[in-house]
Amino acid sequence: MSNLRFTIFLLVLFFGHLMFYQYLTISELYPDLFLVLVVYCALHWGPVGGSISGFLCGIAQDSFSYTYFGLHALAKVLVGFIIGKARHSFFSNRNVVQGTIILVAKLFHDLIFYGVFLARVEASFWHQIIFSTIPSALYTAALGVLIFSLFGLKTRSNRSW
Amino acid sequence: MSKFLLFLWEHKQSVIFLILLLISLAAISLAGRQRFYLARSINRSIITPFQSVVSRADYYINLEKENDQLRRNNFVLSLELYRMEEARKQNERLERLLEFTSRSSVHFIACRVVSGGLGEESDVFVIDKGTEQGVIPNLPVLVPEGLVGKTIECDSRRSLVQLFTHQDFRVSVKPARKDEREIAGSGPGGELYLYNIPLRTQIQTGDLIVSSGMGGVFPKGIPVGTVAEMEKEEDIGIKLRARLVPSVNLDQVSEVFVLADSTFVSPESGLLFEASDSLNRLWERP
Numbered sequence: 001m002s003n004l005r006f007t008i009f010l011l012v013l014f015f016g017h018l019m020f021y022q023y024l025t026i027s028e029l030y031p032d033l034f035l036v037l038v039v040y041c042a043l044h045w046g047p048v049g050g051s052i053s054g055f056l057c058g059i060a061q062d063s064f065s066y067t068y069f070g071l072h073a074l075a076k077v078l079v080g081f082i083i084g085k086a087r088h089s090f091f092s093n094r095n096v097v098q099g100t101i102i103l104v105a106k107l108f109h110d111l112i113f114y115g116v117f118l119a120r121v122e123a124s125f126w127h128q129i130i131f132s133t134i135p136s137a138l139y140t141a142a143l144g145v146l147i148f149s150l151f152g153l154k155t156r157s158n159r160s161w
Numbered sequence: 162m163s164k165f166l167l168f169l170w171e172h173k174q175s176v177i178f179l180i181l182l183l184i185s186l187a188a189i190s191l192a193g194r195q196r197f198y199l200a201r202s203i204n205r206s207i208i209t210p211f212q213s214v215v216s217r218a219d220y221y222i223n224l225e226k227e228n229d230q231l232r233r234n235n236f237v238l239s240l241e242l243y244r245m246e247e248a249r250k251q252n253e254r255l256e257r258l259l260e261f262t263s264r265s266s267v268h269f270i271a272c273r274v275v276s277g278g279l280g281e282e283s284d285v286f287v288i289d290k291g292t293e294q295g296v297i298p299n300l301p302v303l304v305p306e307g308l309v310g311k312t313i314e315c316d317s318r319r320s321l322v323q324l325f326t327h328q329d330f331r332v333s334v335k336p337a338r339k340d341e342r343e344i345a346g347s348g349p350g351g352e353l354y355l356y357n358i359p360l361r362t363q364i365q366t367g368d369l370i371v372s373s374g375m376g377g378v379f380p381k382g383i384p385v386g387t388v389a390e391m392e393k394e395e396d397i398g399i400k401l402r403a404r405l406v407p408s409v410n411l412d413q414v415s416e417v418f419v420l421a422d423s424t425f426v427s428p429e430s431g432l433l434f435e436a437s438d439s440l441n442r443l444w445e446r447p
Contacts, residue, residue, distance in 0.1 A: 018208055019215040022412075047174045055181040062188070063203035064276065064285075069196040070188025077185055081178045116189075124349045 006044075009151045013037040018060065028132060029139040032106060034061060036144035038076050039105050042083035050080025068117060075112040079105050095145045102144040106137035197314055197321075209275055209287065209319070216275065216415065269418040270294055272302075275319065284327035284351065286310070288417060291318045299378050301420040307384030307408030308332065308372065309417050320419075324411060325385070326351040333376035334385050337369040345370065345385055345405065353386050357394070358401040364388060370405060380420065384408040 016024075017033035024031045034057035042050025058073030065072065083105060090097060110133040118125045169176050188199065272288040290296045292315050302309045302322045310330065314321040323330055331346040334355065341363050348354035358364060368388045374381030386405030394400040 015211060019211050048177050051178045051181050055185065058185070059188075059203060060208060063200045063208060065200075068189055069191060069200045070185045074182065074185035074189065077178065077181045085174075127349055 005151060009040075009147075010037060012151075013040075013147070014057070014060075017057075024143070026139070028135065030132070030136045031143050032109070032136070032140045033143070033147075034058070035076065035079065035106055035109060035140060036102060036147060038080045039083055039102050039144070040148070042080045043087050043101070045084070046087065047081045047084030050082075050084035051077050052080075054078075054080030071113055071116055074116075075109045078112060079109050082108075095149065098148055099141040099145040103137050103141040106140050107133060110137070204276075204287065213275055213289075216273070220415070268421045270296055270421050271416065271418045272296075272320075274415050274417060284324045284330075284347070285313075286322040286324060286414075286417070288312075288320050288322055288419075289318070290419065291316045291320050293317050295421050296320045296419050301372075301379045301383065302417050303383060303420055304409055304414055304417055306410075307386075308379065309409055309411070309414060311378055312419060322417070325353060325407065325409075326411065331376075332379055332385060333373045334370045335373040336364055337371050337384075339363045339368070342373045342375060343370075343403075348402075348404075353405040353407050355388070355403040355405065356400075358391075358403060360399065360401060362401060364391070364403060366390060369408075 013033045013036060017031075017037075021031075021033075024033075038050060038054045038057055041053035045053075054076030055073050058076035059070075061072040061076075062069045083101065090101065092098070110129065114125055114128050114133070118128060188196070191199070270290055272290040274286045275289050276287045286302075286309075288296075288302075296312055296315050298312050298315055300312045302311055308325060310322045310324040310327070312320045313323045325332070325345075326347050328347050331344055333342055334345045335342050343355045343358055343364070345353060345355050348356075355364070355370065364370075366388050370385045370388060372379040372381060372383040372385060386407045388403045389406045391401050391403045394402050
């Protein structure tokens with residue numbers, strides 16, 4: 001993929017999430033395009049790219065959640081690093097695999113996030129995971145695969161920094 | 162030294178990861194005030210300008226439809242105004258007759274919602290007015306339909322509104338036509354609840370719940386929600402709680418008004434609608 005197309009992809013995801021988040025939200029389904037971006041950066045660039053993109057996207061999200069500043073960043077850095085480290089194990093350009101990676105990444109991200117965020121309210125943790133995280137993860141995965149296909153993105157396993 | 166640098170270079174992946182992880186953890190452990198300052202700085206300098214562009218574009222796209230609606234409303238309100246003017250004169254005559262002192266007028270500050278958060282846990286709005294326009298923390302934030310929240314943090318030109326869905330939000334309330342005060346707040350799933358209701362309560366399904374004016378922040382009479390169902394408190398068992406359907410659908414809120422000075426708002430009198438004009442003028446300024 002050309003650098004130009006890759007740059008456009010990153011900008012579309014980053015600013016798309018910032019500017020059109022509320023328009024992409026369907027009922028209780030919340031997409032996380034930042035997470036799609038982190039997953040792609042991790043698959044493309046490895047653990048360092050995944051961690052840095054996770055940190056930047058997380059901080060951007062944290063600036064809107066005025067409760068635990070740094071929590072999105074923490075969750076996304078972990079997701080980016082782990083996917084970057086393990087990417088050779090599940091490297092594939094098949095849509096099903098990419099969608100599954102995004103789905104699992106979102107579930108892992110939300111387990112960390114809500115594990116801390118809802119620590120005070122034990123009862124609502126699993127309610128949140130079952131009724132919000134899982135549907136949102138499916139939606140994010142579907143949206144992510146669509147965006148990957150739209151931009152003709154192919155991850156590559158031979159580059160790391 | 163060179164060995165240390167070489168070690169860092171060899172393990173650069175882990176080092177960068179650990180540094181970012183530590184920065185994130187340090188940010189989480191910041192005290193509230195510093196945390197909010199950092200969040201606002203990033204928000205204000207990088208993100209909010211882009212969201213302002215989108216919200217303005219969205220406004221212009223819906224302008225024609227909104228104009229039609231406003232014209233219709235204007236006609237209806239004009240007729241209502243004639244009727245209300247007569248009622249006001251009659252009211253003044255009766256107040257003079259009974260030697261009532263006249264109430265001070267309600268002072269609204271009309272604001273645009275610049276951003277509504279980026280995640281399902283974001284129960285805050287950022288509005289485009291701050292201390293320069295007279296907005297200070299702990300002021301009620303409303304729309305004509307009812308309560309939205311209260312201001313919690315104010316910059317010179319922006320303020321942060323804690324919505325009624327926020328887990329820390331509480332408001333003293335009462336049924337519109339009954340004398341029984343309760344506390345409303347956010348519950349599981351961000352829904353609005355009345356807590357610690359005695360078993361022998363006058364509150365029933367379908368009751369309109371309004372602010373009681375007892376909390377010190379919200380004036381009396383602002384619609385909060387309607388009772389949808391009553392159930393027993395899980396942990397206590399001898400108390401009830403009531404789930405409310407909020408009067409305001411937060412997904413549709415793009416303008417709000419901050420109640421800067423008022424002591425009484427009556428849901429029946431239509432006083433809240435006084436702010437409609439100022440809300441409509443919001444977008445006319447550059």
